[in-house]
Amino acid sequence: xAHRALNPVPGLREAAFVQxxxxxxxxxxxxxxxxxxxxxxxxAVFVKGVAMALSVYPAAAxxxxxxxxxxxxxxxxxxxxxxxxxxGFVTAPTDNPMEVDYHRSSPGGMDMCVDLHWDFTGRDGLxxxxxxxxxxxxxxxxxxxxxxxPSFEDDLLLAAANLVxxxxxxxILFVDFARLCAHPLDWPVTLERARAWGLKCSLWVGLDxxxxxxxxxxxxxxxxxxxxxxxxxRWIRRLTVPAELCRADREQEPRYxxxxxxxxxxxCRELLDVVAAGPARLRRALG
Numbered sequence: 001x002a003h004r005a006l007n008p009v010p011g012l013r014e015a016a017f018v019q020x021x022x023x024x025x026x027x028x029x030x031x032x033x034x035x036x037x038x039x040x041x042x043x044a045v046f047v048k049g050v051a052m053a054l055s056v057y058p059a060a061a062x063x064x065x066x067x068x069x070x071x072x073x074x075x076x077x078x079x080x081x082x083x084x085x086x087x088g089f090v091t092a093p094t095d096n097p098m099e100v101d102y103h104r105s106s107p108g109g110m111d112m113c114v115d116l117h118w119d120f121t122g123r124d125g126l127x128x129x130x131x132x133x134x135x136x137x138x139x140x141x142x143x144x145x146x147x148x149x150p151s152f153e154d155d156l157l158l159a160a161a162n163l164v165x166x167x168x169x170x171x172i173l174f175v176d177f178a179r180l181c182a183h184p185l186d187w188p189v190t191l192e193r194a195r196a197w198g199l200k201c202s203l204w205v206g207l208d209x210x211x212x213x214x215x216x217x218x219x220x221x222x223x224x225x226x227x228x229x230x231x232x233x234r235w236i237r238r239l240t241v242p243a244e245l246c247r248a249d250r251e252q253e254p255r256y257x258x259x260x261x262x263x264x265x266x267x268c269r270e271l272l273d274v275v276a277a278g279p280a281r282l283r284r285a286l287g
Contacts, residue, residue, distance in 0.1 A: 016061070019061050019064055020061035022064075022110065023053065023060050023061040023063075023064065023065075024060075024061070025106070025110060025112075026050075026065070026068060026112065027050070027053070027054070027060060027145070027147075029068065029104075029106075029112045029114075030046060030050050030068050030147055031145075031146060031147055032087070033068060033070065033084070033087070033114060034046070034146070034147050034148060036083050036084075036086070036087055037070070037072070037080060037083055039083075040079060040080075040082075040083045041079075042072060042073075042076050042079055042080055042083065043072070043073065043076070043138050043139075043141075043148075044070050044071060044072045044076075044080065044138065044148060045070070045071050045137060045138050045141040045148045045149060045150055046068065046069065046070055046071075046147055046148060046149050047069045047070070047071050047117070047120075047149070047150060047155075047158055048065065048069040048158070048159075048162055049063060049064070049065020049066070049067070049069065050065060050068055050069065050147065050149070051144070051149035051150060051155055052065075052155075052159075052176050052179070053065060054144035054145045054147060054149060055142075055144040055149055055152075055155070056155075056176065056179035056180055056182075056183065057179060063172065063176075064172070066113065067101070067113040067114065067115045068112070068113065068114045068115070069114075069115045069117060070114060070115070070116055070117065071117045071118070071120065071134060071137065071138065072116065072117070072118055072134075072138070073118070073134060073135050073138060074118040074119065074134065076118075077116070077118045080116055081100070081116065084102050084114060084116065087104070088104050089102035089103065089104045089112075089114060090102065090103065090104070091103070097119070097122060097123060097124065098117060098118065098119035098120070098121070098122055098123075099115050099116060099117045099118070099119075100115075100116050101113060101114070101115050101116075102114040102115075102116065118134065119132065119134065120132040120134065120158060120161055120162075121161050121165060123277060124277045125261075125274075125277065126258065126261035126262055126265070126274055127161065127164065127165060127261060127274075128273050128274045128276075128277035129198045129265055129266065129270035129271070129273040129274055130161055130197060130198045130199060130202075131196075131197055131198055132157075132158070132161065132197055133197070137150055137151075137154045137158070140154060152180060152183050152184075152185055153185060153186055153189055153190045153193065154193070155180060156177070156180045156181075156185065156190060156203070156206075157190065157193055157194060157197060157199055157203065159173065159176050159177060159180065159206060160194070160199050160202040160203040160205070160206050161197075161199055161202060163177075163202060163205065163206050164202045164205065164260065164261055164264045165261075166251065167251035167256040167257055167260055167261070168205075168240065168245065168251065168256070168260070169251035171245060171246070173206070174206060174209045174210050174213060174214065174245075175210075175214065177206040177207055177209070177210035177214075177216060178210040178214040178215070178216040181207070181210065181216040181217050181218055182216075182217065187219060187221075187222050190203075190222075191222065191225050191226070194226065195266075198265075198266050198270055199266075200225075200226045200228075200266045201226070201228045201232070201236075201263070201264040201265070201266050202264045203226055204223065204226035204227055204228065205236055205240065205264060207222065207223060207226070208223060208236075208237075208240075209240050209245075211223070213242065228263075228266075232263050235259075235263055236260070236263050236264070239255065239256065239259070239260055239263075262274075
């Protein structure tokens with residue numbers, strides 16, 4: 001798209017071809033992983049970049065992503081691990097309480113990476129109050145290109161959780177919101193799940209920016225229902241103005257790594273959950 005708009009900027013056409021080839025290779029491996037998990041009798045759903053590329057963009061290559069993120073039921077974690085190892089994926093020891101990273105070298109020299117999740121947000125960090133019902137998300141999965149992905153409503157909520165978790169580190173995360181809003185959504189169901197999952201404010205952030213920057217068709221009653229108190233809205237909007245979002249590496253700053261996440265906790269009661277999780281996070285950080 002940039003090449004078409006700015007032609008003849010050198011290198012953009014070549015970069016687009018490379019991106020398209022990478023995405024095609026990644027999606028072939030995603031289909032392979034999906035088949036292996038299904039053959040092992042495991043239900044799983046691909047989330048984040050894979051789900052967005054397959055279902056809300058007109059061409060998969062328009063949504064670049066680095067890893068293949070797969071969500072499985074917590075009780076199926078070990079069987080899924082074995083299925084990936086049988087495919088030639090390897091991993092290093094980790095104490096991550098919600099995911100394990102796998103990689104496999106391909107003949108063409110491109111490493112394929114799979115992130116196996118059995119939870120979506122950490123239970124001992126600033127998103128400790130968020131509760132994603134993994135089993136329900138998997139049960140409601142739909143197929144996109146033969147690969148299981150979340151329902152549109154669940155995809156929107158997972159995008160909200162990931163947006164805050166990653167400190168809104170990429171502008172394309174907001175494009176995801178705009179693309180999802182272009183699909184028919186059951187907004188009452190989405191609002192109900194946002195309340196139950198502890199993601200009201202996180203969802204508001206994504207929708208508010210997508211509406212203001214990308215003209216996302218968000219119904220006014222949705223933003224009104226999700227909006228945090230005025231003082232928090234002011235703080236969050238200071239962090240999400242275009243001039244801030246376009247600054248390189250700003251997600252490493254404390255106000256994005258910590259303040260934004262704290263501001264997105266839905267209520268004072270849920271903030272207590274975050275405080276209570278502090279000692280567990282400290283113990284894990286200290287090994």
